[in-house]
Amino acid sequence: MNQHIILGLWPIAGVTTIGVTRENAIATIHAAIDAGIRQFDTAYSYGLQGEADERLGAALKDLDGATRDEIQIIGKVGQRYGEDGVRMNDGNPETLVVDAENSLRRIGIRCFDTLMLHCVDDEVPIEASAWALQRLMQRGMAKRVGVCNATPEQRAAFASVVPCSAIQCPLNGLQQDALSNEIANAKEHDCDAWVYWTLMKGLLAGKIERDHVFAEGDSRPNYPIFQGAARERAHDIVDKLKEIAADTGRSVANLSISWAVSQPGVTAALVGAHRPEQIADFRTAGPLPKAVRRQVNELFATSSDSPEG
Template structure:
């Protein structure tokens, strides 16, 4: 059975993950590949100066056909390091071309619009993505962070084959309708936040205080009653961990990957031991899924 994991490079880009070094990044990538990971997710905005793209490129040289590369365009950084959503065709084309040069490859296996630009009609952005595909710079195109209407409009302008959306044990809203509808329509659904920024890996203590600059406390699940509930669930997962032999992280990844309609799960890591653990994650059995669902 193929791995359900696409390895996300955001944690290695050095933007919100504190203290990542080039040595960390190289060791983590090596561990992921040694563990059997062959699919990677990067983006023009993963790093202030293409750190994610450049890192990935070092591991593709001479072995391109072994790996699948998902790229994303539509987000970038301003001169003062503020995230900017920019879906203008000229920007999408320029950033896709730049990412390919940074990585050192001729085309993306999948190129995604990172997020819709409120100031640009999504059909206009989609047409630019289609032009990139027609030029041979992407085999397929897709879109991230959209609602059903936006997905419909994007797909009306270009042959869209994939969509990215959030999903984890604690935040299941996309299972209510979006994922089933997208899967039924034939899209490959790739989900992210399976570990919810590390919380569902089970190694963040209830009383953990995040370092200054860490973005995780800004997320609702890390605050107040929501965080307390998350730790209650994690405590109960210990028994399932012991009975299955899977780690908390592997259970969390496996749960997301095993949901109907989900084609793959995007997961990142910042250390080699985390990458090795992620690479060993598999889809879960019906009994394992039932045990997890019963405690949430």
């Protein structure tokens, strides 16, 4: 069982990922389970109609009782789609409660293992959002709660209302600010730190070439890391990662994810996939041997001035 990897279900929602099918999405979840992955991360806003929730629920129905008991589900509320189809933050307590209830209904479960505030709503005091999650936990709809994409100060304000058991924040070799900020703060307060963007939208998987042309509708070219000098610098890093990966018998994706989960304070990495064969790249990802970790650290140190993506 791989406790270092959480399957992130944003890709299978099909909002920004091209060519997603319901059949492949469900098969991907089963492939992850077969590979020993037992933690799954979804959200009310993963899909215009809750596709990630629904597909997770469909996959869970196929499991035997013993395997189902091992599965841990992380849910998130606090983002939803407006009437114009644009995703927005909404931390109003009433909305959080309704969206959590609907997300549970879509999945077909009664309780989240962890329920998180997806994003801080600047229009709503975070303490009010935390109160709503506390009430959901008291109603037996979440075993514990946490907050994503929050500063240490915001995490502390959240924790003043209800214990904050986990955070989510971005981390990869090209973007390391969270190590000395959010992750260090979480470690200090005995809080799980789950990191996403470990492959930086596929860039650190080593499969996007310098001359790659993204399909129409792909959102990745909008990120600064995929533009100009930042992208060239990233490709230089990836070229050297390929050499280390070959020497250690790993894929570049496995090496990049393993680096992330090797960092102090990191509990697990959220990794997305929407096709079953993609699971093979990270099914064995875990903390790196010291010598390899040192080698990758030295390589990523050259990217410390890369712009955020």
